[in-house]
Amino acid sequence: MSTEMSDNEEVTTPELAPRRTFGGVIAVWVIAALVGIAIGVFVAEEWRAAWLTVGLG
Numbered sequence: 900m901s902t903e904m905s906d907n908e909e910v911t912t913p914e915l916a917p918r919r920t921f922g923g924v925i926a927v928w929v930i931a932a933l934v935g936i937a938i939g940v941f942v943a944e945e946w947r948a949a950w951l952t953v954g955l956g
Contacts, residue, residue: 931955 934954942950
């Protein structure tokens with residue numbers, strides 16, 4: 900049994916992070932803005948700080 904590796908196949912490295920990170924960052928900010936606006940509109944004033952903490956968490 901031989902312990903040498905053959906050069907029959909090329910080694911491919913998996914992509915560790917997606918290349919389109921800018922779109923992901925924009926999507927997160929849009930969702931956070933929508934959550935903040937929804938909380939500001941639908942939640943009573945005395946509960947807004949607590950719900951913003953939950954919503955943006």
